[in-house]
Amino acid sequence: MHSKKQAPVNYYVGIDVGSASVRAALVDEFGTVVAHADQPIQIWEPQADHYEQSSADIWAACCSVTKKVVCGVDARRIRGLGFDATCSLVVVDKQFQPLAVNCEGQNHRNVIMWMDHRAVSQVDRINQTQHRVLSYVGGTMSVEMQPPKLLWIKENLQESCWEKAGYFFDLPDFLSWKATGVTARSLCTLVCKWTYTSDGGWDDSFWQMIGLEDLVKDKYEKIGNHVLSPGESVGKGLTAEAARDLGLPEGTAVAASLIDAHAGGLGVIGADVKGHNLLCENQPITSRVAMICGTSSCHMGVSETPIFVPGVWGPYFSAMVPGFWLNEGGQSATGKLIDHVVRGHVAFPELQAKAKASSQSIYTYLNSHLDLIKKSLPVGFLTVDLHVWPDFHGNRSPLTDLTLKGMVVGLTLSRGLDELALIYLATIQAIALGTRHILETMQAAGHHINTLFLCGGLSKNPLFVQMHADITGKPVVLSKEVESVLVGAAILGACASGDFASIQEAMAKMGKIGRVVQPNHGDKRFYDKKYEVFLKLVEHQREYRSIMKGF
Numbered sequence: 008m009h010s011k012k013q014a015p016v017n018y019y020v021g022i023d024v025g026s027a028s029v030r031a032a033l034v035d036e037f038g039t040v041v042a043h044a045d046q047p048i049q050i051w052e053p054q055a056d057h058y059e060q061s062s063a064d065i066w067a068a069c070c071s072v073t074k075k076v077v078c079g080v081d082a083r084r085i086r087g088l089g090f091d092a093t094c095s096l097v098v099v100d101k102q103f104q105p106l107a108v109n110c111e112g113q114n115h116r117n118v119i120m121w122m123d124h125r126a127v128s129q130v131d132r133i134n135q136t137q138h139r140v141l142s143y144v145g146g147t148m149s150v151e152m153q154p155p156k157l158l159w160i161k162e163n164l165q166e167s168c169w170e171k172a173g174y175f176f177d178l179p180d181f182l183s184w185k186a187t188g189v190t191a192r193s194l195c196t197l198v199c200k201w202t203y204t205s206d207g208g209w210d211d212s213f214w215q216m217i218g219l220e221d222l223v224k225d226k227y228e229k230i231g232n233h234v235l236s237p238g239e240s241v242g243k244g245l246t247a248e249a250a251r252d253l254g255l256p257e258g259t260a261v262a263a264s265l266i267d268a269h270a271g272g273l274g275v276i277g278a279d280v281k282g283h284n285l286l287c288e289n290q291p292i293t294s295r296v297a298m299i300c301g302t303s304s305c306h307m308g309v310s311e312t313p314i315f316v317p318g319v320w321g322p323y324f325s326a327m328v329p330g331f332w333l334n335e336g337g338q339s340a341t342g343k344l345i346d347h348v349v350r351g352h353v354a355f356p357e358l359q360a361k362a363k364a365s366s367q368s369i370y371t372y373l374n375s376h377l378d379l380i381k382k383s384l385p386v387g388f389l390t391v392d393l394h395v396w397p398d399f400h401g402n403r404s405p406l407t408d409l410t411l412k413g414m415v416v417g418l419t420l421s422r423g424l425d426e427l428a429l430i431y432l433a434t435i436q437a438i439a440l441g442t443r444h445i446l447e448t449m450q451a452a453g454h455h456i457n458t459l460f461l462c463g464g465l466s467k468n469p470l471f472v473q474m475h476a477d478i479t480g481k482p483v484v485l486s487k488e489v490e491s492v493l494v495g496a497a498i499l500g501a502c503a504s505g506d507f508a509s510i511q512e513a514m515a516k517m518g519k520i521g522r523v524v525q526p527n528h529g530d531k532r533f534y535d536k537k538y539e540v541f542l543k544l545v546e547h548q549r550e551y552r553s554i555m556k557g558f
Contacts, residue, residue, distance in 0.1 A: 017086045017506055020077065020255070021496030022069050023267055024092035024178060026050070026122065026302045029065060031072035032490055033080065034497035036506065038517030040488050044075035051116055053109060056127075058120035062097050062105055065118070065178070066185055066252075074254035086506055087260040088186065088245070088253075089238075089499030091270035091492060092178040093121045094200045096156050099181075101173030108160065112167060118178065119156050122303070122339065124401070124409060126155035129162070133217050140202040140213045145318045147407040151339070152200045153177065157219055157230075169221075175230050177201070179264035186249045186261045189242035192231035193263045198323040199335065200266070201230060205324040208234075235263035236325060237273075238502035238510050262503035267492055268305035268335070269327045272297035274495030275460040275486045276307065277328070277514030283523050285482060287458040292328065294457050296446065298475070299492065300465035302343045304438070306336035306404070306445050308454050316452040318405030319445065329510055334454070336404035336445035341438050342465050344399055344413075348434045349373070354427040361424075374470045376428045385530055386470075387436065387477060393417035393429055394537070395437035396544040405448040406545070414544050435471050439478040440541040446479060460484045460520075462491030469524075476526040478534045487519035494518065 017036045022029065027050060033042040046068040051059040069090075077085060096119040098106045105117035119125070130150040134141065141148055148154065153175070161169045176184065177196035184190050197203035202213055211223045226232055235241060241261045250257040265273065276297040280288050287294045297307040309331035313322040322332035340347075349355060349369065362372035377386050394416045401409030415430070446456055459481050465471045467489055476483045488494050498513045507513040 015084055018080060018084050019086060019497040019500035019504065020073060020088045021270075021493040021500065022073060022088070022090050022182070023270065023492045023496055024048075024065055024069070024090070024182065025267060026093055026120070029068035029072055030490070030493060031069070031076045032493035032497060033076040033085075034494055034517070036501070036517070038488065038494055038519050040490055040493065042076040043490060043493070044072040046072050050120065053111065056124040057109070058123040059108060059116040060095065060118040060120055061115045062099070062118055062181060063115060066182070069182065070252040070254075077254055082256050085255060085259060087262060087500030087502070087504030088255065089262040089496040089503065090179055090182040090186070090264040091267045091496045091499075092182060092264070094151070094153075094196065094266050095120045095178040096153055097176040097178055097181040098160070098168060098172055099174050099176070100171050103173065106168050106171055108164070108168060110164070121151050122400070123156070124150050126150050126159040127409065129158040130155035133158070136216050138213050138216055140204070140210050142315060143198075143202070143204065143322065144320050145316060145404070145407060147318070149320070149403060149407065150409050151403070154202060154217060154219070158217060161219065172229060177266075179266060180231070183241050183261055183264050186245055186253070187242040188246050190231070191233040191235050191241055191263065193237055193265065194234055195237045195265045195269055195326045197231055197234060198326050199269075199320065203231075203234070236329060237263050237265050237269075237327070238499045239263045240503040260500065260503040260505070262499035265327070265495065265499060268299040268307065270495030270499070271299035271305075271462045271492040272307035272327050272495065273498055273510070273514060274488075274491035274493070274518055275462050275484070276309070276518075277511060278460070278484070278486065278518035278520045279515055280484065280520055283484075283520070285458055285484070285523065290457070292331070294455055295460055296456050296458075297460045297462070298442065300341055300461060300463040300471070302341070304338045304341040304442070304463075304465070306442065308334050308449055308456060310334070310454060314453045316405070316449050316454070318407045319449060320404070334449060336449065338397070338438060338441050339403045340397070340400035344397055344438070345431065345434055347399065349427065349431055352427045352430065353422050354424050357424055358427060370468055373428050373431050374468070376424060377432055377470070380425055380428065385527065386432070387474065387530060388533055389429055390433040390436060390537075393433045394540050394544060395430075395433045396541070396548065397434065397437040397441055404445050411545065411548065414548060416544065432470070435474050436478065436537065437541070439474040440538055442475060443479050443538060444541070456481070458482055458484060460486070462486050462489070472524050476524045477530050478538070480526050480528070480531060482526065483524040485521050485524065487521040
């Protein structure tokens with residue numbers, strides 16, 4: 008017998024720049040992550056609601072993690088590279104050198120992070136215009152988008168930054184420029200965060216109305232007048248310099264990039280679900296929502312025709328899946344909120360010590376502790392008298408009110424580990440109730456959703472996953488590869504290489520599902536009541552704020 012010679016396997020590199028770290032993965036043509044590396048990046052918080060980073064620090068981390076994942080691999084088999092990143096704003100001068108986005112003049116701090124809320128007054132003025140482009144962001148622009156940040160720079164750093172700026176990049180586009188030397192922008196970033204429309208391009212009247220007419224005069228060179236679809240090949244691939252930095256061959260195909268949440272959606276939403284007895288199996292991709300859960304959470308739903316959802320961003324044509332309109336709901340603080348609540352509790356040192364002694368993560372230990380104290384009832388019922396409104400960092404969707412605050416109702420004088428576990432559970436439930444609020448708003452506007460596809464760091468927490476299934480009443484599909492965002496970035500590289508005819512083909516082959524978590528339908532009545540309380544909390548907040556108005 009003669010053994011058949013196996014065909015060589017092709018590989019793709021996905022690079023993901025998150026809020027606090029850069030990660031890279033080497034992914035094969037079947038969607039398997041064969042190597043993975045990560046490295047932290049620095050965040051500066053010079054004052055409340057100001058968050059800054061360094062593009063040089065980010066690029067150095069990209070190079071470091073990429074060299075690690077490609078080490079020892081035949082470079083000829085690495086066919087393409089894809090980037091995704093947070094939708095942070097990068098500012099460079101006409102020679103592409105970093106420019107300070109701060110009053111201290113610290114040029115290396117040239118990135119305003121996505122979660123930076125310094126431009127509150129600017130976004131209020133933009134929303135007061137009621138310009139037609141706002142209909143594509145749910146009717147109200149978020150402070151996390153780029154126009155208010157640009158306006159803040161012009162009004163606060165006119166001489167030191169605005170007048171010297173050569174280019175304003177969304178971070179994913181900065182990375183593709185750094186890799187290729189081409190200043191082309193991704194359709195994803197421009198339509199989702201900059202008010203570009205796929206059919207009409209830039210709207211001069213919007214920029215003139217908000218006081219940024221300077222950008223119109225140079226034909227939008229500073230913010231992008233060459234636009235590519237996600238996955239499209241950029242320029243001639245890696246430059247010689249970038250190839251050396253990354254440890255890859257010169258000319259390796261580089262894809263037009265995606266925002267990080269959209270890469271996660273790409274990595275899971277198109278997966279083949281045959282054999283799992285799911286409603287979405289024989290239905291179009293429009294029956295699915297991809298939920299990317301990390302520091303914040305994003306809820307990605309697609310439709311064949313544009314659907315305008317109040318308080319939900321979009322519709323954006325071809326911003327994630329080519330040929331489909333994207334709506335994007337979101338929660339500004341989810342993983343960050345859970346960390347905040349748990350680490351700020353007086354019993355956290357006790358939790359930390361006990362988790363360490365049992366060789367468990369703090370969240371694995373908390374989940375086990377909840378199982379111990381639940382007695383005969385389902386674990387979720389422990390919060391019958393404890394309720395959380397989760398908007399500690401404002402509401403992105405569907406209320407689009409960044410002035411909303413977090414609320415906790417049902418506190419006692421108890422200070423022990425039981426109470427920490429309960430507030431942790433109630434916080435996770437509040438996040439899931441917020442997801443239900445977003446999904447119901449999308450469905451009322453015309454979406455037909457029956458299945459959630461989860462990825463990101465929080466999808467590794469079984470309590471978080473089960474609460475989302477129970478509270479929404481929908482099955483949750485988890486990807487085989489927990490690093491779905493990196494798989495999504497690698498899918499972009501695969502498309503840029505020409506190895507796949509389309510993103511849809513690459514999604515179907517490289518997106519694999521692991522397991523399905525079904526809702527406990529017997530708990531439906533309890534969570535319906537929790538949802539009633541949830542909606543009452545925001546009513547009460549608005550009522551007491553009305554009473555206190557003027558002070």
